[in-house]
Amino acid sequence: MIVQDQLVDYLDRNLDEYLNNWKRRIRISDDDIYRDKVVANGKLMYQLVRKNIVEPIDENKIAELAKKVAMQRVEADINIGDFIHNVNLGRSVLFNHMTNSGLSSEDLQPVLESLNELFDKFAYHAVTEYTAIKNDELQEKISYIDETHQEKLSILGQMSSSFVHEFRNPLTAIMGFVAILRKENPEMKYLDVIDHELKQLNFRISQFLHVSKKEIDGVKEEEFEVSEVFNDMIDFIYPSVVDVDVHISNNIPNGLRIFGQKDKIRQVLLNIIMNSIDALKEIQKNRTIKLVGKKEKGEMKLHITNNGPAIPEKKLNTIFEPFYTTKELGTGIGLYVCQKIIQNHKGQISCQSTEKETTFTITLPSV
Template structure:
């Protein structure tokens, strides 16, 4: 056996220059590869392993050391791993091709070819595994950088929007006060109700920006209230919007459900979802339906707000609660993001599902006994 190994190694060494030339002529190598000068050196290192493998079974560390070195170079050169695999298997094929030309009997050659295949199989496995590991680490580092950069921009935007919105809020409060005076002094004056409603909507949008730009909101204290009564107030407030969208609204709310929460914040959540629902059903012919239901199950109150508007594509549903994501031409992309933050602040969660029959926003809030102060 030793003599067969010696003969085969001598034959391969005699043809090494032809072997390397053939390999370099047919391999995939990019001109911009920063390690292009290492190619022949790496090929010779693999050839040395081949010679060692025919004399004895290599230990894993010997294969890994070279495989990891070359994988690191391939990753740093940003080369497609497919090219590396092709070049490795090309080298394997050439080694076996020249081995078959050595003149050794097949019964002596077969065990040696098995050793060569063992080496190349393990070498490819460790190199590809290491390459994948390095690329995943690189991707995670880039994602971390992007995420941090995104957070920094959100923080800056929040600071700017908070200051900017406060400048609007003060004169708006004065205008709304004067509207109340006009309604008192001139109760029959036309359009005051419409103006007041639009100003309330503007105030609501301003509050959204404040919610998005502040971590803690101290505008009110938590209180216990009936969920049914809150929705009655909201539906009355949004009545002009329901009429404008020609939308039918129905409810199925357990009148005994009591909620311990920041009432103004939950009002904002429900108004936002209902306004989005009105916009959605406008895109479909009649009947345009919006349904609100609420019930208790386990330790949670479950609220579902559904509409029969167009289905939301799955890829949009996945990102619908992300900040500044919007499909509306004039949308801010903060409404549902704020809704999510408010619900989570209350110890609950919110989800969205959508199909051809309905789009539903489902909210779960802890029962009153699970108060979160």
């Protein structure tokens, strides 16, 4: 114990010198609300060092001080890197200080090893506590943001529902009169264009109603062929296909059947194909869309691929979020609606994109 007593006596007599050397080199912000406690904590750390020299102390004592300091660092909103720098600086200054005690390196070696372990444990517990508190704060913020976002979506849904219901009434009347005009004047110009645009507008309104959850979903479920769904919508998308000069390759085999709401699945296919057509406007030629369907282990997999520009990897994780869009005049609800419809059919929808092609994959239970 003679070596330990001599070392403790030396450190006690030169404590101010040690603390001043450490204080001059530490990193501390002028905005730190616990600025005046940094040196006080340094003294508390020295007390642990002092006790540990005499006899190794319990790790709980180390963790107790580490957690206290970590809480202060969190409340002060200080970079954890600066805190670790100050801890390691304290270790370095202390060890250099101890070499001037007059004790031999042989006598100091076991003490230095023990103190090294002390500082390591202190840093470990402090960083662990700091990280845990920060994670809790982050989760609280995420939860608050999610709740606020859901409230905004709910309000927006109510507003859009009210608006589109009022809009749909005159739209329905217009579509009815266009149908009458077509019947009475089959040769009249531009009726096909007007009818197509009205259907497109009605389709967008249906999307808003689906998002707002105000639409009465009374569509019956039935067993049907996926190829029939695509064939039913050919006439609807034909003007856009011709206008953009897109070649559509349909490789959905006959006999590929699923059970669900046929109109909803048609809405999904229509949305993805129309999005693909919009994407293909950005390339100059050889615009293609490929549909490939197959049955695997009781599931129907449908791949819709276009050779348009790649979707950036960072955006792939957000394209199915409501009101997220990369289009200048987009609503950002199309793919969100698609995802909800597929999920309601106990399926999944995903997207992969490279420089050569972008593929949406729909997986649904088959029959």
